[in-house]
Amino acid sequence: MxxxxxxxxxxxxxxxxxxxxxxxxxxxxxxxxxxxxxxxxxxxxxxxxxxxxxxxxxxxxxxxxxxxxxxxxxxxxxxxxxxxxxxxxxxxxxxxxxxxxxxxxxxxxxxxxxxxxxxxxxxxxxxxISNDFGIPGVKDHCLALESRPDADRFRRKLLNQCLRVSRQMVADPASDATVKVVIVGGGATGVELAAELYSAADALGFYGLEVFDRKRLTVTLLEAGPRILPMLPEKLAAAAHSELENLGVSVRPNTQVVAATPDAIHVKDGTMIPADIRVWAAGVKxxxxxxxxxxxxxxxxxxxxxxxxxxxxxxxxxxxxxxxxxxxxxxxxxxxxxxxxxxxxxxxxxxxxxxxxxxxxxxxxxxxxxKGALVNLARYSTVGSLMGNLVGGKMAIEGRLARFVYTSLYRLHLIAIHGWIKGLFLILMGHVNQVVRPKLKLH
Missing domain, CATH: 3.50.50.100 (FAD/NAD(P)-binding domain)
Incomplete structure (x- = not known):
């Protein structure tokens, strides 16, 4: 042409x-x-x-x-x-x-x-977009993380619920109120969000919620399959499972959701899991x-x-x-x-x-x-496998090396859309912001 x-x-x-x-x-x-x-x-x-x-x-x-x-x-x-x-x-x-x-x-x-x-x-x-598989109530009562507005909406609901529980604790120190979050889907999005929530809960005490900490956060991660993170080798998925449970997440594989309501997630065995916030991360279409x-x-x-x-x-x-x-x-x-x-x-x-x-x-x-798959568990850990085509996805990495590779993926994206000079400058500014900016965005 x-x-x-x-x-x-x-x-x-x-x-x-x-x-x-x-x-x-x-x-x-x-x-x-x-x-x-x-x-x-x-x-x-x-x-x-x-x-x-x-x-x-x-x-x-x-x-x-x-x-x-x-x-x-x-x-x-x-x-x-x-x-x-x-x-x-x-x-x-x-x-x-x-x-x-x-x-x-x-x-x-x-x-x-x-x-x-x-x-x-x-x-x-x-x-x-998220695939709700036609399950009743998911579209109306669950949040998804598909865009910036979705993420902002989740953050507002989370902060409001944390404030509500914190207020109850001030009024009644013996209160057992918690913020109950149920995440459906044990892929990268669900696992990373579960870990990130505990990192955020640890920081809330520095920003006006002195009586709130991770003990007031209840996170349940549901996965229909036999294990979370099916795209990773079983050993790494097991390590992530263990890390999440150490944080306090209740990880429940082999759990099929059959309905969502305004205050709970219902599973196939008849159990109703109470939830203040329900997140759907169980698949895309x-x-x-x-x-x-x-x-x-x-x-x-x-x-x-x-x-x-x-x-x-x-x-x-x-x-x-x-x-x-x-x-x-x-x-x-x-x-x-x-x-x-x-x-x-x-x-x-x-x-x-x-x-x-x-x-x-x-x-x-x-x-x-x-190139493999990487999952970031907030500031606690990163796990993944590298060079899937070269070694069958069996080069397992964890810890600092995995975290470095994970952040490098985003840095490469910045360079691709901004060019080398501005991209490197933005990477540098990102390190500066980690020091000078608040640890949490509360507005």
Missing amino acids: PRTRADGKKTQIVVVGGGAGGLELVTKLGAHFPRQDFDIILVDRNPTHIWKPLLHEVAAGSLDANLDEVGYRGHAYRWGYRYFDGALEAIDRDAKEIIIAPIRDEDGSEVIGRHRIRYDYLVIAVGS GADFLNGIGGLETTRGNQLLVKDTLQTTLDDAIFAIGDCASYTPPGHTRPIPPRAQAAHQMADTVFRNIKALIAGKSLIPFVYQD
Whole structure:
């Protein structure tokens, strides 16, 4: 394809979704293609980006997202792309246009009406949402950690409940009141949140809740499978299980949830587990609006089926990356897992393939390099396995080395979206903030 179209318009590349993969991709595209010939557009319903693996820290108040989030408008100006506020509603493949849903303010008034954006190449990178598996009450009575607003909502509910219990203890020192949190799902999100909550509880005493400590926090972690952290070797999962129980978490594997109510989680054996706050972290799926969008092939979990080039199976002008894409490598029986490292690698492949399409060259297949999995148990411990493709995921690491690798993943993301100079400066500022900023965000 020529640098400009036959009609004289710029070649337009549209990326929908500014998560880990989407933001890295538009950064690469904006830096590579000249603005006079190409129009790079990012569409996202939120004005800012935060690395999703950090949401459990935002939820517990351990991380101030205002210091770590990236505003799309300022980032777009620097890296040569445009940002459009909005949510994808549909794809008109015949017209090569996406349809953006109306934008409304808090009182429901329409700010921007439904509109269309044309594309020459389209990349869907909208991530995933929690999968409630149709269990009654989950959607209405459980919180999820899918976005910054979700994490902020959890933190407000947690602080309010801590204040309520603290007040009861002041009024009645003999009170046995506790903050009861039930987390459903023993994957990385559930495990990391459970540990982070105890770290936050330890710090509350320094910020006005003198009579509150971890003994007033009851955290229950439910997992339907035989053990938590199934993506890690059994030895490491057992170590994490032990660490959580040492903190005070009640870890309950082989526990299937059958319903959620405003004050409890109900499990298959008939037990009712009281809960002031209920968190659902038991699985993910593609957003419902992706189901058959634009006539494209999707899985039962609403993920877009893609070829080895990461183009959708029915339209070579449309790519999909990250959690919303389903790709099963040759010789494998399961698709690539929904992880930040997969989104990062997919973004790089799509960047190369869009360049190849424009230059009239052959596309390259996506090859997933499994770097292993890491789980951070707040300030207490980090466990994981490295170099999954090289050693079968059996290189187990724990402690300081694991913590260093875990934080390095985020640092690499910062460098990918900000460049080396600003990225290294932000890493340095992160160390300074650990010293000068409060340990908890309480507002």
